Amino acid sequence: MKVLVEKISQALSLWLFKGFLWFQSRPSIVKQALAGKHMTPSSAVDELPESGRPAKIRVAAVQMKLGLVKDDHARIYAETIYRLTKEAVEQGAQLVVFPEDSGVPLSGLIPGLEDLASSGLDSAVKEVSGGETKVADVFRLLSPAVKRIYETTFSTLARSFRVYIISGSAYLEDDDGKMRNIGYFFDPDGSIIAKQRKLHLLPLETKWGFEPGRELEVLDTRLGRIAFPICMDATYFETFRIARLRGADIVVIPAANNEEYLFWRTMRGIWPRVQESQVLGVSAHAVGNLIGIPFTGRSGLLGPLELTQSEDGYFTQADTFYEEEVVVGDLNLDALYQFREENPLNFNVRLYEKYLPGLYEKGQKQRTQTV
Amino acid sequence: MSAQALSGITITKNGTITFANTCSTSDLLIEYLQGETTEAILLTRVACIQLLSRRRESPGDFLLRLTYLAEHATYDGAQLIVFPAYTAFAYLTLAYPEAQLYFGPGLAQGIRRIWPSYGASNFNEFLDFFKGLARKHRTYIVPGTMLTPTGNGVTNTSYLISPAGTTIGTQQQTHLNRDERGSGFVNGDDLQVFATPLGNLGFAICEDAWYPEVVRILTLKGAQIIIAPIAVPKPYSKWHQVRGMWQNIQQNQVFGIESCLTGFLGGVEFEGRSTIYATCEMTPGDTGVLAQAKAAHMEDVFTAGLDFIKLGETIRRFDIFSQFNVPLYKQWFPHLYREYPPH
Known part of the structure; x- marks a missing residue:
């Protein structure tokens, strides 16, 4: 941390840098940026029943191109999210879903990050900090500013357009001081109705110093009963099973796959989970290139094979x-x-009682020891 | 990899091939990595039989066909041969057509009715036939499944036969769909993993392949190869197959052998495209498929090598199990299942 501080202090002391971040993230910047925009409140949400589940809902999955916001951060970020939300709302969306890492473009608040990270974020942080700092600590420094811009932007847009928004996610300092990948759910009043912490991390995220969440949120909304875990959570059938068993009808997955697009590998996420737990699914993928990391993925709306016209599990993609x-x-x-009703799941509870959850730690250790 | 679980074939510099049944692949791997041996560790070779069930065929011709299929597999070097679900039931219906055994209400009762007189002896005959084949070819054989009486119904049970011609163990189907329940099937309540020199084997029978809990439990118990004797009524759906065994193999990082029944049996026409699976990273074109039957409606035999070294590399690159969220699972399992359906 010392070296990093020294580096930053050369131009601006850490204290000043924090002040700079605070100044750059003033909510008034976001509000001003959006004030002049054409934002007619949508009536689509009003068509949803006040209580009970709707017969159907209209959803938009935003396939967002990630890229560092280098200048005028709050304004440019707010305008980008505005443009995408507007496009979704104009098509009648009652719920707009953004991808995982939708807050990461705001990392551009660090001057020169792109140059620093040309050899990889991990090694850049090591280089400037002498190895004492983890990537998560850099995001911790940014967290208050990112959080202000992020929350103000999505909240303002949800309220102004009168639409539900699942924001995707951002790396933020959590209430307990841990660094987590956190997604937000905003209602049409602009209020945060839930936050979802990513439950299953990439090994890279663990290495970077992030912590997994502990709770899976399942929410009753006018859209129906919804869960919104994040990306890797869809690699594990347990996430969707718990959501379904707790009554979820729709599971939304904001995703950011930082790898070459390979069709069959993409089939290892939300697609099988929707099938095996009989839920409706939404995947919103990040694309583009962020500090040298490529992101790929095809966003879409999914359901059991039998409900989709081409019987491939996709309503649209x-x-x-x-x-x-x-x-x-x-x-x-x-x-x-x-x-x-026509295809009920027939669980073997006696079998599960013998092994779940007791076997997880044993199986995990056994594999670690033998591979 | 388990220290005593695996073996395969080794090939020396001068081309001599030896079966390493007394030496585990893990031991060889360690020696190989330490430079103490120059032997290349090859593969555990497995065969998948896609059987065409016919409405009319003499029992003798049926067994002759099975013999041919098994021999075909052993010519390709198979150390484990897997037949599809209901292979034994097919033999029973051919041997006793007058019993009029059809899937649907009355099937379990029909099997129970004929069991004391000739069902049991027919089944023993069938098992003895496969034990003979296993001995002759010195291979492990899974002769598909058999419907055997239990309580008020029947269980769909698979058998694992050793190269010595003995039954190593059995596995009952643990999850049933509505049609199977309607036919009087009763599910088993446990899952076994069988340690063999080829690797640790577990079974996911028919509907079990569509419940991710099954392969998860098997893998947590140490299974490395999942054997899936399958029979799915037509029409064949590629995507239905993907949401079954394909995804089980991917999310557990193991090998899978899915052997499908095709043709007519018990008043139902079956289709399926048998497949030998590995993780995407280990397969050509990233498909997750090592080998596959040519079509979904015809008989076929094919083999593939299961490369445990590559599997180990895949897992070391990213071990899916390392990121389990155990506190989350502890919070909800198993009581949520008891409360299903949610209110």
């Missing part, structure tokens, strides 16, 4: 895995309930 797109479609909850 982005045309590309690399371009910015807003994918809009309907999720039919009535059809889902009928499908579940």
Whole structure:
């Protein structure tokens, strides 16, 4: 940390730098940026029943191109999110979903980050800090500023457009001081109705010093009963099983896959999870290139094979895995309930009672020891 | 990898091939990595039989066909041969057509009715036949599944036969769909993992392949190869297959052998495309498929090598199990299952 501080202090002391971040993240910047925009409140949410689940809902999955915001951070970021939200709302979306890492472009608040990170974020941090700082500590420094811009932007847009928004996620300091990958759910009043911490991390995130969350949120909303875990959480059937068993009908996955697009590898996430737990799914992918890291993925709306027209599990999907797109479609909850009634899951509770959850730690250790 | 679980074939510099049944692959791997041996460790070779069930065929011809299929597999070097679900039931229906055994209400009762007189002896005959094949070819054989009486119904049970021609163990299907329940099937309540020199084997039978809990439990118990004797009514759906065994293999980082029944049996027409699976990272074109039947409606035999060294490398690059959120699972399992369906 010392070396990093020294580096920053050369231009501005750490104290001043924090002050700079605070100044750059003033909510008034976001509000001013959005004040002149055309934001007609949508009436789409008003069509949803006040109580009970709707027959169907219209959802937009935003395939957002990530890139560092280098100047005028709060204004440019707010305008980007505005443009994408507007496109979704104009197509009648009642819920707009952004991808994982949607807050990471704000890392551009660190001057010269792109140059520093040309050899990889991990090694850049090591280089400037002498190895004492983890990547998570850099995000910790940014956290108050990112949080202000991020929350103000999404809250303002949700309220102004009168639409539900799942923000994707940002690396933020959590209430307990741990650094986590956190997603937000905003209601059409602009209030935060829940935060979801990523539950299963990439090994890289663990190495960088981030912590997994402990709770899976399942929310009753006018859209239906929704869970919104993050990216890697969809690699584990347990996430969706818990969500379904707690009554979720829709599971939303904001994702950011930092690898080359390979069709079959992309099939290891939300697609099988939707099938095995009989829920409707939304995946919103990050694309583009962020500090040398490529992101790929095809956003889409998913459901059990039997409910999709081409019987491939997709209601609709982005045309590309690399371009910015807003994918809009309907999720039919009535059809889902009928499908579940005709194809009930028959669990073997006696079998699970013997092994779950007791076997997880044993199996985990056994594999670590033998591979 | 388990220290005593694996073996395969080794090939020396001068081309001599030896079966390493007395020496585990893990031991060889350690020696190989330490430079103490120059032997290349090859593969555990497994065979998948896609059986075409016919409405009319003499029991003798049926067994002859099975013999041919097994021999075909052993010519390709198979050390483990897997037949599809209901292979034994197919033999029973051919041997006793007058019993009129059809899937649906009355099936379990029908099997129970004929069991004392000729069902049991027919089944023993069938098992003895496979034990003979296993001995002859010195291979492990899974002769698909058999419907055997239990309580008021029948269980769909698979058998693992050793190269010595003995039954190592059995596994009952643990999850049933509505049609199977309607036919009087009763599910088993446990999952076994069998340690063999080829690797640790576990079974996911028919509907079990579509419940991720099954392969997760098997893998947590140490299974490295999942054997899936399958029979799915037509029409064949590639995506239905992907949401079954394919995804189980990916999310548990193990090998899978899915052997499908095709053709007519018990009043139902079956289709399926048998497949030998590995993780995407280990397969050509990243497909997760090592080998696959040519079509979903015809008989086929094919083999593939299971490379445990590559599997180890894949897991070391990213061990899915290392990121389990055990506190989360402890909070909700197993009581949530008891409360299903949610209110």
